[in-house]
Amino acid sequence: MPQSIDTLETPCVLIDIDRADANLKRAQDYADAHGVHLRPHIKTHKLPLFAKRQLELGAIGITCQKLGEAEVMADAGIEDIFLPYNLVGPEKLSRLRALNERTTLAVTADSEFVVNGYASTFADVGKPLTVLVECDTGMGRCGVQTPDDAVALARIIASRNGLVFGGIMTYPAAGAAPAARAWLGEAVEKLSAAGLPPRIVSTGGTPDIWSAHETPIATEYRPGTYIYLDRYQVAKGVGTLEDCALTVLATVVSRPTENRAIIDAGSKALTSDLLGLSGFGVIQGYPDAVISGLSEEHGTIDLSGSAQKPAIGERLRIVPNHACPVSNLYDRVHLVSGDHVVETAAVSARGKVE
Amino acid sequence: MPQSIDTLETPCVLIDIDRADANLKRAQDYADAHGVHLRPHIKTHKLPLFAKRQLELGAIGITCQKLGEAEVMADAGIEDIFLPYNLVGPEKLSRLRALNERTTLAVTADSEFVVNGYASTFADVGKPLTVLVECDTGMGRCGVQTPDDAVALARIIASRNGLVFGGIMTYPAAGAAPAARAWLGEAVEKLSAAGLPPRIVSTGGTPDIWSAHETPIATEYRPGTYIYLDRYQVAKGVGTLEDCALTVLATVVSRPTENRAIIDAGSKALTSDLLGLSGFGVIQGYPDAVISGLSEEHGTIDLSGSAQKPAIGERLRIVPNHACPVSNLYDRVHLVSGDHVVETAAVSARGKVE
Numbered sequence: 001m002p003q004s005i006d007t008l009e010t011p012c013v014l015i016d017i018d019r020a021d022a023n024l025k026r027a028q029d030y031a032d033a034h035g036v037h038l039r040p041h042i043k044t045h046k047l048p049l050f051a052k053r054q055l056e057l058g059a060i061g062i063t064c065q066k067l068g069e070a071e072v073m074a075d076a077g078i079e080d081i082f083l084p085y086n087l088v089g090p091e092k093l094s095r096l097r098a099l100n101e102r103t104t105l106a107v108t109a110d111s112e113f114v115v116n117g118y119a120s121t122f123a124d125v126g127k128p129l130t131v132l133v134e135c136d137t138g139m140g141r142c143g144v145q146t147p148d149d150a151v152a153l154a155r156i157i158a159s160r161n162g163l164v165f166g167g168i169m170t171y172p173a174a175g176a177a178p179a180a181r182a183w184l185g186e187a188v189e190k191l192s193a194a195g196l197p198p199r200i201v202s203t204g205g206t207p208d209i210w211s212a213h214e215t216p217i218a219t220e221y222r223p224g225t226y227i228y229l230d231r232y233q234v235a236k237g238v239g240t241l242e243d244c245a246l247t248v249l250a251t252v253v254s255r256p257t258e259n260r261a262i263i264d265a266g267s268k269a270l271t272s273d274l275l276g277l278s279g280f281g282v283i284q285g286y287p288d289a290v291i292s293g294l295s296e297e298h299g300t301i302d303l304s305g306s307a308q309k310p311a312i313g314e315r316l317r318i319v320p321n322h323a324c325p326v327s328n329l330y331d332r333v334h335l336v337s338g339d340h341v342v343e344t345a346a347v348s349a350r351g352k353v354e
Numbered sequence: 355m356p357q358s359i360d361t362l363e364t365p366c367v368l369i370d371i372d373r374a375d376a377n378l379k380r381a382q383d384y385a386d387a388h389g390v391h392l393r394p395h396i397k398t399h400k401l402p403l404f405a406k407r408q409l410e411l412g413a414i415g416i417t418c419q420k421l422g423e424a425e426v427m428a429d430a431g432i433e434d435i436f437l438p439y440n441l442v443g444p445e446k447l448s449r450l451r452a453l454n455e456r457t458t459l460a461v462t463a464d465s466e467f468v469v470n471g472y473a474s475t476f477a478d479v480g481k482p483l484t485v486l487v488e489c490d491t492g493m494g495r496c497g498v499q500t501p502d503d504a505v506a507l508a509r510i511i512a513s514r515n516g517l518v519f520g521g522i523m524t525y526p527a528a529g530a531a532p533a534a535r536a537w538l539g540e541a542v543e544k545l546s547a548a549g550l551p552p553r554i555v556s557t558g559g560t561p562d563i564w565s566a567h568e569t570p571i572a573t574e575y576r577p578g579t580y581i582y583l584d585r586y587q588v589a590k591g592v593g594t595l596e597d598c599a600l601t602v603l604a605t606v607v608s609r610p611t612e613n614r615a616i617i618d619a620g621s622k623a624l625t626s627d628l629l630g631l632s633g634f635g636v637i638q639g640y641p642d643a644v645i646s647g648l649s650e651e652h653g654t655i656d657l658s659g660s661a662q663k664p665a666i667g668e669r670l671r672i673v674p675n676h677a678c679p680v681s682n683l684y685d686r687v688h689l690v691s692g693d694h695v696v697e698t699a700a701v702s703a704r705g706k707v708e
Contacts, residue, residue, distance in 0.1 A: 091361070141610075269620075
């Protein structure tokens, strides 16, 4: 007899593997139909088993945000990894060199400072490092500021022993794909004119995944949250609440007043991420209940607008605002099908801050 | 030669042990001078070594918020633990019974439902469970709503085989100690009149620690964050930025524009907790720089109001808004004295969501 979720201790994370697989297939089918190449971001699940499933379905490789995540994935046998980050400091560069020896690897840079670190590390190594230029197409985070700056940095990369200029990469702000497209188009044109046509043009983001085909200049697309979805992605129209594969299972531990319920899931179980939303998640079966506040180990639910009120001892499934950081809070997650636990998996790339 | 913090990979957590110890001593000296008994909350550090130091300095026991934290502390040899939580469900009650066998333990309840769970678990056990009534004195979280309700629940606890009524407990809202004091005073009076004088009256909170002596009716005080302090506690006037013992060490990985710096510490390193503050922490040496946004692995610093602007590659020490959830994000922390690493400690009570 498989274990029922009713016997799991709370709070815990449930991953509905049927929904997750449907989400992966839907995206891969879309990508295949439009000639889009997916390189999924594993930050959402942090699980080698799902990275392998993404590759099996047709992804061309994976994306990791941290060196430590990439090392876990390489240890699990994954061979093609993109690490779109400026890696700085001798310890990280030493680890990067070791990782490059055993994988097909690419990283990014957005300054000569970062390129210099890569160059000094890889100048005397047999296998060169592939470096893409990160482009700030409107997100306001990392990245060179103009297509001309991208060309200038590409020239520097291409001139260094031990480095290969691999192309350009951006993380567009949600809903800003058209601006990113124009930016990337101009950069490709100028790079080509400079004799440095980019082999890879990488963009991404789950919020705009269904319009990825409108940026045909991109050779790779990096969605992350699409595997689980979450309340934020639902608000962005990427899927429905019924598509959300990750839920936090919590127990009502107190009903101190008519319109207040307290659950055993606080910010340590759901994160404080609001992402512009109101409340800290959606409770399945209680659409009008509002998770109005979180302390570390308590979640406060306002039932004043909810005709149905959960009883003390009742177990609730919550779709969090943001699935990715929730994965980072748990040592393990329960993979479930319907109400049964199929497997309990260690989140092996969790907590890889370095 | 001790290791310098300059060689540590980032992001990482540094605990200044001299500041931490000074914070502990200052609070214990205050408590000793006023006859206040401290029962520190270990949620802030999640480290047995600091729990032991707190006891060594004079704490009468420790407080844990989760059963899993308490188990870690008991494994480390700590014998007197208060677990102010409604523990619900057969798995937790079974673990609670095992923990009670090997420690001096007390828990809380705020409903007959929770008491019934304890009673059914401990009715046939040799060693009874001590249960305190949790009181909502204004925080709006768990707790019975009136002193009369506290008496009613105390009666139920006292009537059950296997349970001992231990007293009353509250977590007052920050700055609301006077209201809590009045509430507790009325409850003690009514409990005494009912023949159930509370042995323990437990209150707490670092924000109001320096006025703990103004609630002499309390027999125990549970401060947590006082060991490290953080930006929120500084805003509440508990200490100064120079007293803050926990910092996150981060590296500037990008300087894409004149007034923007990007560090390798995002919400996975600093948490998204704002606690009503503006910005996600204070950077030592850059008081006018604003950590204006966090994504999971990037922190965005707005330098428009800062004459000094950190260079790419520079390492920054950040006092976070809220120290406790930061401890929960890291498998290990570096204990430092000045700029040298004294010890790297596993955060053994991290991630104990259950």
